[in-house]
Amino acid sequence: MKGTHPPTLLTIVLRSLNGECKALRGSTVLVATSGGRDSQALLHALAWHHKKMGLRLVAHGVDHGLRPEAAAELDLAQMLAERMHIPFARTTVEVRGGGNLQARARDARFHALREAAANSNAQFIATAHHAEDRAETVLLRLLRGAGPRGLAVLPPLSLDLARPILRASRAAIDAHVERHGLPFSSDPSNTNRRFARVRVREEVLPLLRQLDPQVVLHLSNLADRLLNLRESGWDNPDDLQSTDP
Numbered sequence: 001m002k003g004t005h006p007p008t009l010l011t012i013v014l015r016s017l018n019g020e021c022k023a024l025r026g027s028t029v030l031v032a033t034s035g036g037r038d039s040q041a042l043l044h045a046l047a048w049h050h051k052k053m054g055l056r057l058v059a060h061g062v063d064h065g066l067r068p069e070a071a072a073e074l075d076l077a078q079m080l081a082e083r084m085h086i087p088f089a090r091t092t093v094e095v096r097g098g099g100n101l102q103a104r105a106r107d108a109r110f111h112a113l114r115e116a117a118a119n120s121n122a123q124f125i126a127t128a129h130h131a132e133d134r135a136e137t138v139l140l141r142l143l144r145g146a147g148p149r150g151l152a153v154l155p156p157l158s159l160d161l162a163r164p165i166l167r168a169s170r171a172a173i174d175a176h177v178e179r180h181g182l183p184f185s186s187d188p189s190n191t192n193r194r195f196a197r198v199r200v201r202e203e204v205l206p207l208l209r210q211l212d213p214q215v216v217l218h219l220s221n222l223a224d225r226l227l228n229l230r231e232s233g234w235d236n237p238d239d240l241q242s243t244d245p
Helices: 009-018 037-049 070-083 101-119 131-143 170-180 196-211 215-231
Strands: 028-033 056-063 088-092 124-126
Touching: 009 037, 009 170, 028 037, 028 070, 028 101, 037 056, 037 070, 037 170, 056 070, 056 101, 070 088, 088 101, 101 124, 131 196, 131 215, 196 215
Parallel strands: 028 056, 028 124, 056 088
Antiparallel strands: none
């Protein structure tokens, strides 16, 4: 009996647009781009499907002013957007060095993206969070002592934020980028182990995968279950108890 191949990124995005992110259909969506591998894959996959889904897409990149290479990285995003006939724009913000740099940069980025979405009459902002991102976030929250509410992270759709590739693995994204010859950049901060997320990505998750190759799926399922409980009002405390021995 032949094994089944995992779904491609294009299939995952189509399922998302027909399911968890179906609210995007017929709307204007601002695609958050950085020139990195994940956002390039997201932009390409959404552009591939946008006509059949009735989507109007605009792409937008944010330069945090932290690295001189960022402008060239956004040039790659612009190149792909133009190749896919998607309007592209960028915003430069100022994020000063200091403590909690990644959080402050993220806040500045989303503020700029929401301004750009308003200027483009976009109802939604699509970000390139994928399955490993979600697993990392669950683990980071656990390490910080979060409870059930704090572990209900990164829903596929939340208010104006959509995550159409949330069910995609990093391997599926890598395969899509290679198959379609997408240009992309690599942000050195993504391998800088002074950031807790990088250590979780490069040290903790690989160790957990040795214990269970499906750990990313399990962590994502945990987040889904807690999101469902949150939406139902947390009215059954027994649902928060593990039934495993």
